[in-house]
Each structure stands twice: as C-alpha cells, then as structure tokens.
Amino acid sequence: MVSSIPLFLMGCGGVGRQLLRHIISCRPIHSKQGVRLRVVGVSDSKSMVAVPDILTSEFHDDFLLKLCKLKSSGASLHELANSGECQVFSGQEIAMKVVDFASTLRELSGLTLVDCSASAQTIAMLSELVNLERCCVVLANKKPLTSSLEYYDKLVSQPRRIRHESTVGAGLPVISTINRIISSGDPIFRIIGSLSGTLGYVMSEVESGRPFSQVVTAAKSLGYTEPDPRDDLSGMDVARKALILARLLGHRINLDSIKVESLYPVEMGPDVMPLEEFLVNGLPILDNDIKKRIDIASSNGNVLRYVCLIEESRCEVGIQEVAKDSPLGRLKGSDNVLEIYSRCYREQPLVIQGAGAGNDTTAAGVLADILDIQDLFRH
Numbered sequence: 001m002v003s004s005i006p007l008f009l010m011g012c013g014g015v016g017r018q019l020l021r022h023i024i025s026c027r028p029i030h031s032k033q034g035v036r037l038r039v040v041g042v043s044d045s046k047s048m049v050a051v052p053d054i055l056t057s058e059f060h061d062d063f064l065l066k067l068c069k070l071k072s073s074g075a076s077l078h079e080l081a082n083s084g085e086c087q088v089f090s091g092q093e094i095a096m097k098v099v100d101f102a103s104t105l106r107e108l109s110g111l112t113l114v115d116c117s118a119s120a121q122t123i124a125m126l127s128e129l130v131n132l133e134r135c136c137v138v139l140a141n142k143k144p145l146t147s148s149l150e151y152y153d154k155l156v157s158q159p160r161r162i163r164h165e166s167t168v169g170a171g172l173p174v175i176s177t178i179n180r181i182i183s184s185g186d187p188i189f190r191i192i193g194s195l196s197g198t199l200g201y202v203m204s205e206v207e208s209g210r211p212f213s214q215v216v217t218a219a220k221s222l223g224y225t226e227p228d229p230r231d232d233l234s235g236m237d238v239a240r241k242a243l244i245l246a247r248l249l250g251h252r253i254n255l256d257s258i259k260v261e262s263l264y265p266v267e268m269g270p271d272v273m274p275l276e277e278f279l280v281n282g283l284p285i286l287d288n289d290i291k292k293r294i295d296i297a298s299s300n301g302n303v304l305r306y307v308c309l310i311e312e313s314r315c316e317v318g319i320q321e322v323a324k325d326s327p328l329g330r331l332k333g334s335d336n337v338l339e340i341y342s343r344c345y346r347e348q349p350l351v352i353q354g355a356g357a358g359n360d361t362t363a364a365g366v367l368a369d370i371l372d373i374q375d376l377f378r379h
C-alpha cells in the first residue's frame with residue numbers, strides 16, 4: 001500500500017529549494033518505504049504555481065528542478081506563467097486557492113502544507129487549515145509558533161498533524177527529544193544552549209581573527225542567516241527558538257517577555273536602515289566593538305557565546321563569557337548545543353549537538369518531518 005502525500009510548499013528560498021531537491025533525490029528511498037510525495041503547489045512572496053488538476057496531477061521532477069533554477073536566479077515564480085505546465089495565482093488569490101485545495105483534498109487524500117518562508121503572512125491561514133480534517137502542517141518558519149498564544153494554541157491543537165523540528169536546531173532532533181521526555185512524565189526544569197548557527201559561526205570565526213562584517217556576510221552566503229541577518233544579530237531569531245521551547249515546556253509566555261540582547265544599535269535596525277546599507281556600511285562599523293569584547297573575554301581565558309536559558313519563569317537570550325573548555329566554549333562553526341536537565345537527566349544533562357543551520361540540514365529536517373506524518377495518508 002502506497003501513501004501518496006500531496007504537498008504544498010510555501011517559500012522556495014534556500015531551504016525550500018533544497019527541500020525540493022531532497023524530495024527528488026530521495027524518491028528511490030521513499031518508494032521502498034511505500035511513500036510518494038506529490039508536489040502540487042509552490043509559492044513565493046508574490047505568486048503561487050499549482051498543478052492543473054489538484055486531484056490527479058503532480059509537478060514532474062524536471063519542472064521542479066526548473067523552478068529551483070529559476071528561483072536561484074532571483075526571479076519570481078510568476079515567470080512560469082507561460083510554461084503551460086501550471087496555473088499561476090497572485091496576491092489575495094493565493095490564500096483563497098490554498099484553502100480551496102485543502103478543502104477539495106480533505107475528502108480524498110489530505111494535504112500537507114510546508115512553510116519554508118520566513119513570513120508572518122502564513123500564520124492566519126495555517127492556524128485555520130490545521131483544523132481542517134486531514135490537513136497537516138510542517139514548519140521551518142518559526143513565526144507561526146511565536147506569534148500570539150491564540151494562534152499557537154490553534155496550531156498545536158492537533159498535535160498529530162503538525163511537525164516543526166526544523167524551527168529549533170535545523171535538522172537536530174530537539175523537538176522530538178523534548179516531546180519524548182515530556183510524554184514520559186520526566187519534568188524538564190532547565191534548558192541551556194547555543195541555538196544560533198549564525199551567531200555560533202560568527203563568534204568562533206571572529207575569535208580566530210576574521211572581521212565581524214566579513215564573517216556575517218559569509219554566514220549569509222552559507223545559508224545560515226535569516227533573509228535579513230539582523231534577525232539573527234538582534235537575538236530575535238534565538239528568542240523565537242527559546243519561545244518555541246518554553247511554550248513546549250508549558251510556559252504561557254510571549255516574545256516580549258524574553259530578555260534579548262542585540263549586537264547592533266537601534267539606529268541600524270530594519271525600520272531605520274535599509275538592508276543593503278546595513279550590509280555594506282553598517283556592519284563594518286561594528287567590527288571594532290565586537291573584536292574588543294572578544295579580546296577582553298580571551299584575556300580572561302574565555303570566549304563569547306550567544307546563550308539561551310530557559311529555567312522556571314526565566315527565559316533569556318544574550319552574550320555570555322564562557323570557559324573555553326566548556327561544552328558551549330568548545331563549539332565551532334554553525335554547530336548548536338543544547339543541554340536538557342530533567343529528573344532523569346539531573347546531574348548529567350541530555351546533550352544534543354551538531355550543525356544547527358544551513359539549507360541542507362534544515363531541508364533534511366523538514367523532509368524527515370513530512371515522512372513522520374505518512375501514516376495519516378495511508379488508505
């Protein structure tokens with residue numbers, strides 16, 4: 001018996017495109033597992049392409065590769081309008097069409113909505129659709145889970161139908177591990193770690209002598225940063241991950257209850273300075289300050305790490321001086337590390353460590369999540 005899983009992908013940037021490539025290259029593995037991933041629609045910030053007949057057709061792999069190539073060149077999906085292989089929608093039509101597809105497919109097979117955008121615009125639609133029978137949601141995007149508690153509650157109200165492993169730790173098994181610990185009745189009382197691939201990479205590279213501005217630019221081209229790297233440098237991206245973990249532990253808090261430390265001043269923020277200007281002129285202004293802070297830590301025999309701490313009612317993220325020879329201090333490159341303390345892991349924490357950012361590992365995490373819900377699509 002084959003599970004045919006219709007997929008709608010929102011966002012075809014670095015992660016979304018890598019997901020499509022993984023889907024194509026894993027076809028033989030999935031076939032052995034009795035699973036067929038049927039991509040029926042893809043959207044970017046302006047347009048959406050969908051198969052001509054949502055009930056029966058799927059995008060061919062050649063079309064998906066063409067789509068990836070087009071998006072890698074910076075073009076809009078709208079340019080596929082004349083290909084004769086898809087329907088194209090834009091603006092308000094997109095959300096209406098997705099809801100329409102989900103309603104049509106719910107009787108037959110269901111639909112998996114995969115959010116690989118970094119947008120808040122997907123939140124309302126996802127939180128409604130997850131409640132539609134046989135509709136599943138897989139997220140790399142952290143924003144749906146870090147907006148209001150009302151949206152959060154709606155999204156997690158169907159736990160079998162939502163997966164979001166890649167929202168924290170990219171491909172690392174963080175969410176599934178915590179869920180297992182919680183389900184076993186083992187109370188988690190402390191989580192501490194370094195949860196930003198970008199900030200981990202930046203700190204360890206600046207330590208080895210490279211200028212901050214150069215390293216941030218490199219992190220962006222390696223696919224570690226958010227679309228606007230200030231989301232990482234402000235600490236907000238880590239704060240979102242901290243909020244996802246804290247809410248998973250049952251803390252009824254919002255983003256604004258988290259103490260966050262930014263690496264740049266407010267006058268360089270997204271509301272004040274255009275991204276291009278920040279990358280070209282803003283970043284180099286920060287080089288000396290960051291180097292000075294790292295040198296001071298080094299003269300104490302320490303290193304700087306951007307640390308996330310969740311403990312009882314405390315939830316904070318910021319720079320800390322840590323011993324070079326500690327689990328956090330030994331981190332290199334884009335690795336994340338997470339220490340979980342619970343009744344069973346009281347003295348020696350359960351430690352999860354590995355690559356915490358990058359298109360490849362993140363897309364792999366998303367794909368594993370999609371496969372994890374395959375049972376819901378078996379007939």
Ligand SMILES: NC(=O)C1=CN([C@@H]2O[C@H](COP(=O)(O)OP(=O)(O)OC[C@H]3O[C@@H](n4cnc5c(N)ncnc54)[C@H](OP(=O)(O)O)[C@@H]3O)[C@@H](O)[C@H]2O)C=CC1
Binds near residue numbers: 016121141
């Ligand atoms: N990179 C990483 O290491 C990790 C990333 N993530 C998360 O994965 C997500 C994607 O990251 P990444 O691929 O690097 O980001 P990119 O900026 O490369 O891609 C974002 C994509 O989302 C599209 N988009 C924007 N708004 C919408 C919308 N309203 N509806 C549908 N699509 C939209 C963009 O469209 P357009 O092409 O038109 O601009 C673009 O294709 C982010 O939420 C990020 O936090 C999570 C873990 C790790």
Ligand SMILES: N[C@@H](CC=O)C(=O)O
Binds near residue numbers: 195197232237
């Ligand atoms: N920008 C993030 C990517 C993963 O969420 C990071 O640097 O960790």
